[in-house]
Amino acid sequence: MPTPGRFRDLSIRYKLFFSYFLLVLFFLCLFLVINTALATRENEAQAVRSARRVFEQTRAYLQFKTESVGNLLYYLSTNPAVQDLFERRSAYYFKDMGRWPLDSQALDKIFYPTSLNPDIAAVCFYMKYGLASAFRNDTHIPLQDVAADHWYRRVLDNTQRAHWFRDDGPPPPGGRSFVHAVRCVFGSRDVDEVTGVIRFDIPERLLRVTLTNTLLTESAAAFIVQADGLVVCSAGSLAAERDRELLANAVSRSGVHFSSESWETVSFYGERYLVGSRSVGNSEWVLALVLPYRDIVRLSAKPVRQMSVVLLLIVPLSLLFALFVSRSATKRIESLIGNMEKVVGGDFTVRLNPKNRDEIGRLTESFNIMISEIGQLIEEKYRLGKEVKHLELKALQAQINPHFLYNTLDLINWMSVRYGARDISTLVGALSKFYKLSLSKGEDTVTVREEIEHARTYVQIQNMRYEDSIGLVVEVPDAVLECDILKLIVQPLVENAIFHGIMLKPEERGIIHIRGELAGPDLLLLVEDDGVGMQEPVASRLPGALPSREYHGYGVRNIHERIQLNYGTEYGLSFRSEPGKGTTAMIKVPAARRTAGAQTGGEGHASEAPFEGRP
Numbered sequence: 001m002p003t004p005g006r007f008r009d010l011s012i013r014y015k016l017f018f019s020y021f022l023l024v025l026f027f028l029c030l031f032l033v034i035n036t037a038l039a040t041r042e043n044e045a046q047a048v049r050s051a052r053r054v055f056e057q058t059r060a061y062l063q064f065k066t067e068s069v070g071n072l073l074y075y076l077s078t079n080p081a082v083q084d085l086f087e088r089r090s091a092y093y094f095k096d097m098g099r100w101p102l103d104s105q106a107l108d109k110i111f112y113p114t115s116l117n118p119d120i121a122a123v124c125f126y127m128k129y130g131l132a133s134a135f136r137n138d139t140h141i142p143l144q145d146v147a148a149d150h151w152y153r154r155v156l157d158n159t160q161r162a163h164w165f166r167d168d169g170p171p172p173p174g175g176r177s178f179v180h181a182v183r184c185v186f187g188s189r190d191v192d193e194v195t196g197v198i199r200f201d202i203p204e205r206l207l208r209v210t211l212t213n214t215l216l217t218e219s220a221a222a223f224i225v226q227a228d229g230l231v232v233c234s235a236g237s238l239a240a241e242r243d244r245e246l247l248a249n250a251v252s253r254s255g256v257h258f259s260s261e262s263w264e265t266v267s268f269y270g271e272r273y274l275v276g277s278r279s280v281g282n283s284e285w286v287l288a289l290v291l292p293y294r295d296i297v298r299l300s301a302k303p304v305r306q307m308s309v310v311l312l313l314i315v316p317l318s319l320l321f322a323l324f325v326s327r328s329a330t331k332r333i334e335s336l337i338g339n340m341e342k343v344v345g346g347d348f349t350v351r352l353n354p355k356n357r358d359e360i361g362r363l364t365e366s367f368n369i370m371i372s373e374i375g376q377l378i379e380e381k382y383r384l385g386k387e388v389k390h391l392e393l394k395a396l397q398a399q400i401n402p403h404f405l406y407n408t409l410d411l412i413n414w415m416s417v418r419y420g421a422r423d424i425s426t427l428v429g430a431l432s433k434f435y436k437l438s439l440s441k442g443e444d445t446v447t448v449r450e451e452i453e454h455a456r457t458y459v460q461i462q463n464m465r466y467e468d469s470i471g472l473v474v475e476v477p478d479a480v481l482e483c484d485i486l487k488l489i490v491q492p493l494v495e496n497a498i499f500h501g502i503m504l505k506p507e508e509r510g511i512i513h514i515r516g517e518l519a520g521p522d523l524l525l526l527v528e529d530d531g532v533g534m535q536e537p538v539a540s541r542l543p544g545a546l547p548s549r550e551y552h553g554y555g556v557r558n559i560h561e562r563i564q565l566n567y568g569t570e571y572g573l574s575f576r577s578e579p580g581k582g583t584t585a586m587i588k589v590p591a592a593r594r595t596a597g598a599q600t601g602g603e604g605h606a607s608e609a610p611f612e613g614r615p
Contacts (some may be wrong), residue, residue, distance in 0.1 A: 063281035093134035211235035217295035476516035501531020539577035
């Protein structure tokens with residue numbers, strides 16, 4: 001992978017290649033991460049759903065078993081014949097020993113349905129009186145033998161229901177472990193007297209098989225726990241019996257009081273477990289399922305591995321795709337670069353086929369247009385070069401005309417003074433000054449003072465023509481007079497005021513006012529006349545509405561365009577007018593003073609007006 005500095009200098013093909021490849025790789029990795037997270041979450045949810053479904057099926061099955069055993073116990077413990085057999089005293093059998101076998105057979109006959117139940121391995125009777133008082137064996141046991149047992153005390157606490165317990169201690173060598181269901185037998189005459197207890201022996205193996213069906217993973221564990229925390233039965237692959245007991249006790253403490261299904265996260269020996277618990281029917285049992293989180297994570301590992309394999313297969317394809325796309329994208333650019341190099345070498349005849357209308361196609365079209373225009377510009381430059389040489393010669397010839405004009409005017413002025421024609425001398429002097437101010441040494445800008453002086457000279461010449469019928473009033477502060485302005489923009493407006501305003505009045509007389517002021521950074525010059533005026537809609541469209549006409553070489557539109565070209569579109573001319581009252585033209589330009597040492601106008605330019613100052 002190139003460094004950032006070297007990456008900037010790589011060709012576009014390699015930049016596109018790395019960009020496409022890294023982009024595809026980024027989104028593949030992003031997809032893998034998101035898919036892994038979603039798959040893990042979904043697998044966890046699926047594992048929990050499966051665990052809850054199997055858990056509920058197991059709980060329902062255990063509830064069915066416990067209820068069937070409980071119902072059978074209730075039926076037998078309330079049987080009048082059983083109650084009668086449990087109430088018989090020992091003297092009854094001592095008077096006639098033959099009665100004992102008969103009663104034993106009668107009791108076996110009553111309990112015959114238990115032999116048909118595959119869940120009941122054996123039946124045992126604890127009797128206060130009855131058969132056990134005359135002769136005891138493994139089936140008939142005196143009640144006083146278990147009076148101190150924990151399970152019996154629990155039975156006496158609630159004599160109206162069946163109770164479940166398991167054998168204390170480990171099973172005998174080669175023996176089986178049992179879970180016992182017991183219920184009290186009451187006397188037929190004294191319903192408060194407990195005359196005995198019936199015990200059903202349920203093989204623990206049957207419960208363990210049922211619990212094993214609940215295990216979804218190899219590390220899961222299932223428990224049946226009593227209310228006092230004693231583990232009735234467990235199934236699973238926890239490391240040791242001690243661990244199972246401790247975890248079962250923790251489950252019983254947290255879940256035994258839940259009447260509805262509950263799922264919690266329990267930490268045990270530094271490991272997290274998902275624990276579900278719910279009571280089983282009318283028994284004192286709580287069924288608990290313990291699912292280690294590492295097993296849930298392991299379930300998610302398989303799709304992650306599959307996605308990783310798919311990613312490894314896609315990466316080479318992404319490399320080929322990035323290489324193909326980068327090559328196809330830069331092939332036409334390389335062709336364009338090659339033709340550009342030909343143009344640099346001076347070949348302007350090259351042309352390219354755009355082929356497509358995409359960005360590169362439009363770039364190719366622009367290249368063809370640019371080469372065509374460059375060729376035309378080269379030809380135009382050659383033609384203009386020849387014309388410039390010709391115009392330079394013309395300009396050199398034209399420079400002689402002002403001097404010739406001034407010398408001629410000087411001669412006329414001298415002759416008019418010689419013959420006493422003072423009016424002619426004044427007119428010639430004004431005309432000479434007018435042209436001197438117009439030329440202004442070839443400068444493009446003059447001061448406002450010089451521009452107004454130019455307009456004043458023009459009005460002087462026109463008054464000699466129209467017998468002083470035009471008045472000129474100038475009201476411009478000194479600060480404005482020293483500002484720079486484009487030359488020949490006031491005189492054309494004065495000329496328009498005379499010929500299109502004052503001279504159209506019946507009396508052909510009028511006054512022109514020239515006012516000036518500074519408005520912030522801008523300079524405003526107003527040329528007002530009291531001529532015939534015009535309609536305001538027409539004036540508001542000026543100067544754009546005027547045809548391109550010229551007066552003495554400069555039209556109003558020409559002035560407006562020159563101002564905007566020099567200062568910007570926010571500057572220029574504007575007009576307001578009222579019929580019969582006159583027109584006001586306003587010039588708006590930036591306020592700028594002339595730099596020190598700059599000279600305009602005709603002062604000190606004796607060669608252009610050699611007759612000034614003569615008598």
